[in-house]
Amino acid sequence: MESNNDEPRRLDGRTVSGLQQALREQAIRAMNRGGRSHHGRGGGRHRGRPPGLRGREIGMFYRQRAMEREQQEELESFVLLQPEIIVKVQKMLSEYDSASTSTFRSEFENYFKSIRSTSFEQNMKEKLLESCVEQDDRLDEKMMIEYDEMMDNLKFQENMITREKLPVNTKKEEILNAIASNQVVLISGDTGCGKTTQVPQYVLDSYLSSGKASLCKIFCTQPRRISAITVAERVAWERAQHLGESVGYQIRLQSVLPHERGSITYCTTGILLKRLESDPLLNGISHIFLDEVHERDVNTDVVMGLLKEIISHRPDLKVILMSATFNTSTFSAYFNNCTNIEVQGTLFPVTEFYLEDVLEETKFANFPEEVQRKRPKWEKYRNKYKQSDSLDDYTSFIEPYARSVQDKYSKFVIEGIKNPNSEKINVDLLTALIFHISFNKPAGAILVFLPGYEAISKLHTSITNSKFYSAEKFKVYALHSMMPTADQKSVFSRPPENVRKVIISTNIAETSITIDDVVYVINSGKSKMTNYNPETKLQTLEEVWTTLANNKQRRGRAGRVQPGICYHLFTRAREFTMDALPTPEILRTRLESVILNLKMLRIHDVAQFLRKLVSVPDDSVVQTSIALLKRLNALDEREFITPLGLHLARLPIDPQIGKMILLAALFKCVDPITSVAANLSFKDPFYRPLGKEKLVDDIRVKFSKDTKSDHLMAANVITEYREEKRKGNERSFCYDNFLSISTLNQLEKMKGQFTDLLMEARFLESSDPTDPKNNYNSSNLDLLRSIISAGLYPNVAKVRRVKICKRRVDPRMDIITPEDGRVSFHPSSINSKQTGFEYKFFAYFMKQKSTAIYLFDTTMINPRALLIFGDGEGAGFDQLGNHFILLGDSFRFRTNRVSAEVILKLREKFDELLQKKAINPGPVDPESEDALLLGAITEVLNAGRFSGHPDYSSDEGNVM
DNA sequence: GGGTTAGGGT
Known part of the structure; x- marks a missing residue:
């Protein structure tokens, strides 16, 4: 076509380095190919391999070479625009070019500049001038009268009798004195000591009774939404008041706020964190209680770090940390060795037994003898020595212990614990123990802690299939965040006499769900944990040994109503090897949201700030x-927050999803995309009841219709739910389709929150997600999928092959990502059951490695959308005259000159538009030049299914 | 050949 160009040239007008890099690689590849073919023809028996290789090395060489070839080829695709589209779009673009200008919206500019130029400290100093709580004599008098009335209330007095029996009451004066004379105080106490409900009241009442209530405003954070509500309700009840008087709560999208002054607000840690963004000095707040700090969730750790800075600017602010009784020295040390007041718990004593005791008592001895793992031969060969090592490890670890206790236990017990398989979860042993307790021990519910869904399912089947089981004598519950039982009240109810209640649970019953009548706990000693590997950049889910802290918490669940028994299904020897505490969450997770939020707080050197936290995250993760x-354009090269970043930070969601809903506002497809965003940032509305897994999968496929998208499937669910609700039919709709009403309602509320915020930021004219003005393009399926991919980018996978397998229901697939190599659609993804994809590319949000690297949620994507909304520094043409565009740094699209020009121009102009909109937020005026650009993009996307060149058609076309 | 611990967002 354009034969006058012998030199590679830029098509997108950006820096040249990326192009040069790409060309260099291209040249190296070409050389390698040439080299191989030369050897292939002339080298005879060596077929291109270097001389001197022997035995296994030869095999390794060919394997390596085949892998490299395959990877390189499979990352290449084709894209071509049809001529009439090119002409049309070029015309639109030339009109756009002449019209486009941009300016800051003035009030936003000031705000933005202040965020970039002010430091955290400066900002606090400025805010200090505005903030000064003054005592209000009339208010004090009024509240003192109310206080006296409350004290006269009979109900209050009656409740006071119970309150005074709580262990924390013995330390009331000590605590009040400590808080009065210290800025930071740590109160540690175990379950049932009353610290959460009582201590804030002690403080409030001391202000009320001394006539200074107008100076008291207490916030108390909780890690979970539910606990914020239930604690607030309890405290209001103790005071013989309704919520909203001196006690209230605030969680996301739901609050009953108490009086402005002289009050206690229980809130989630996230609420406090968000408040700090605009109110770093915590204006008007006199006391901050941070509860459950020992749980070490990300939010609590960050808030602790911030409070440490804030207290020097707010000498009148009191900080009270509350924790369980382990690890307290860490928190005390963190706050300059602050006073620690320890309170006893009220739990009943719990007797502990270990695996060896359980074997003795149940006479169980059937551990499998063989180390039976099906493995490919080569892996077995490679791991031969390693495996016997680990066997030796176990022997050397258990032998000394077994010898030390051999006189106390039967021979079969000693032999049993010497078998490494005794440490695996054994459903037969669990079943035997449960029936043993049921038939031999006094009444009381049995709570079994298992690592996850699969173990719960197996044990449930094993119990209910046993000859000892009968529906009249047993009530068995499975408890898991994805099972409906977790939302229902029935699991809390006490069974009739002579009926044994058995609850099989994940660690959801460790903290989130409390069942009072539990007397027996069976602790498998295993739990699942996500981890983040900075080297592979992969999130993993692994089964791990519990920690001593977990064991203590699980054990405590047996002693709430009477003395209890805890059976640990590991030996005392194993207990010695267990960690004291779980790894704090901030060391196990990615930090995009945290970092962006810190930038909002004007903390520019986030790495330095993070180094001052209780636990310091790995610098490579930061x-x-x-x-x-930076890649999302939320931060600039110097790591300053950009206007776009600022908008993303204000949204209560991950930055990638925030970008998705911002694009939805610009492209007018708000209803479906806010559904997608809510679903990704909250949770799946589908239950997975035991034994109904396949049914639920089928229903999901049904809801996905022809979208080839888990994301749009969720959007369809919400749309249909709304329709059924309008007809008053939502209950049966949810029941029939295994949907959670409460989750769906929360998703609807979140959608409203997103549109409220988008309207506040001026990206929308209507805050109703379903307003037609927000949804001109909501039925354009290809556009919806494109917006999803634009948000989720660079999370892209490519399907290489799909095969229908006779012996299996689901097709087999061969999928890759550039970063990970081979990956799989998770079986719960609707795309794991589909064939006949029109495009090979898929966007995903969550990727996690367990038994394989799984993509949990996927949407099939038109590659044109990726090219327009994605990035990549290389484009040009190679020695053979083939034009190409690089996507990211791996995917390569062969194309022709005009197609490349048009696509890259759209990409460049769209980036500009987004930046322009970020500094001057506003809906896209349908009459404006911006609408022209969006129209041009839509035009290219819509024409995507056509492919004009016979050589290229296979790549944009069907995959089977 | 193939399956998810638990939380959180003015």
């Missing part, structure tokens, strides 16, 4: 997260 934020 750098990876910063790199992604």
Whole structure:
């Protein structure tokens, strides 16, 4: 076509380095190919391999070479625009070019500049001038009268009798004195000591009774939404008041706020964190209680770090940390060795037994003898020595212990614990123990802690299939966050006499769900944990040994109503090897959201701030997260927050999903995309009841219709739910389709929150997600999928092959991502059951490695959308005259000159538009030049299914 | 050949 160009040339007008890099690689590849073919023809028996290789090395060489070839080829695709589209779009673009200008919206500019130029400290100093709580004599008098009335209330007095029996009451004066004379105080106490409900009241009442209530405003954070509500309700009840008087709560999208002054507000840690963004000095707040700090969730750790800075600017602010009784020295040390007041718990004593005791008592001895693992031969060969090592490890670890206790236990017990398989979860042993307790021990519910869904399912089947089981004598519950039982009240109810209640649970019953009548706990000693590997940049889900802290918490669940028994299904020897505490969450997770929020707080050197936290995250994780934020254009090269970043930080969702809903506002497809965003940032509305897994999968496929998208499937669910609700039919709709009403309602509320915020930021004219003005393009399926991919980018996978397998229901697939190599659609993804994809590319949000690297949620994507909304520094043409565009740094699209020009121009102009909209937020005026650009993009996307060149058609076309 | 611990967002 354009034969006058012998030199590679830029098509997108950006820096040249990426192009040069790409060309260099291209040249190297070409050389390699040439080299191989030369050897292939002339080298005879060596077929291109270097001389001197022997035995296994030869095999390894060919394997390696085949893998490299395959990877390189499979990352290449084709894209071509048809001529009439090119002409049309070029015309639109030339009109756009002449019209486009941009300016800051003035009030936003000031705000933005202040965020970039002010430091955290400066900001606090400025805010200090505005903030000064003054005592209000009239208010004090009024509240003192109310206080006296409350004290006269009989109900209050009656409740006071119970309150005074709580262990924390013995330390009331000590606590009040400590808080009065210290800025930071740590109160530690175990379950039932009353610290959460009582201590804030002690403080409030001391202000009320001394006539200074107008100076008292207490916030108490909780890690979970439910606990914020239930604690607030309890405290209001103790005071013989309704919520909203001196006690209230605030969680996301739901609050009953108490009086402005002289009050206690229980809120989630996230609420406090969000408040700090605009109110770093916590204006008007006199006391901050941070509860459950020992749980070490990300939010609590970050808030602790911030409070440490804030207290020097707010000498009148009191901080009270509350924790369980382990690890308290860490928190005390963190706050300059602050006073620690320890309170006893009220739990009943719990007797502990270990695996060896359980074997003795149940006479169980059937551990499998063989180390039976099906493995490919080569892996077995490679791991031969390693495996016997681990067997030796176990022997050397258990032998000394077994010898030390051999006189106390039967021979079969000693032999049993010497078998490494005794440490695996054994459903037969669990079943035997449960029936043993049921038939031999006094009444009381049995709570079994298992690592996850699969173990719960197996044990449930084993119990209900046993000859000892009968529906009249047993009530068996499975408890898991995805099972409906977790939302129902029945699991809390006490069974009739002579009926044994058995609850099989994940660690949801460790903290989130409390069942009072439990007397027996069976602790498998295993739990699942996500981890983040900075090297592979992969999130993993692994089964791990519990920690001593977990064991203590699980054990405590047996002693709430009477003395209890805890059976640990591991030996005392194993207990010695267990960690004291779980790894704090901030060391196990990616940090994009945290970093962006810190930037909002005007903390520019986030790495330095993070180094001052109780636990310091790995610097490489910080750098990876910063790199992604830069790639999203939320941070600039100098790591300053950009106007776009500022909008994303204000939204209560991950930055990638925030970008998705911002694009939805611009492209007018708000209803479906806010559904997608809510679903990704909250949770799946589908239950997975035991034994109904396949049924639920089928229903999901049904809801996905022809979208080839888990994301749009969820959007369809919400739309249909709304329709059924309008007809008053939502209950049966949810029941029939295994949907959670409460989750769906929360998703609807979240959608409203998103549109409220988008309207506040001026990206929308209507805050109703379903308003037609917000949804001109909501039925354009290809556009919806494109917006999803634009948000989720660079999370892209490519399907190489789909095969229908006779012996299986689901097709087999061969999928890759550039970063990970082979990956799989998770079986719960609707795309794991589909064939006949029109495009090979898929966007995903969650990727997690367990038994394989799974993509949990996927949407099939038109590659044109990726090219327009994605990034990549290389484009040009190679020696053979083939034009190409690089997507990211791996996917390569062969194309022709005009197609490349048009696509890259659209990409460039769209980036500009987004930046322009970020500094001057507003809906796209349908009459404006911006609408022209969006129209041009829509035009290209809509024409995507056509492919004009016979050589290229296979790549944009069907995959089977 | 193939399956998810638990939380959180003015």
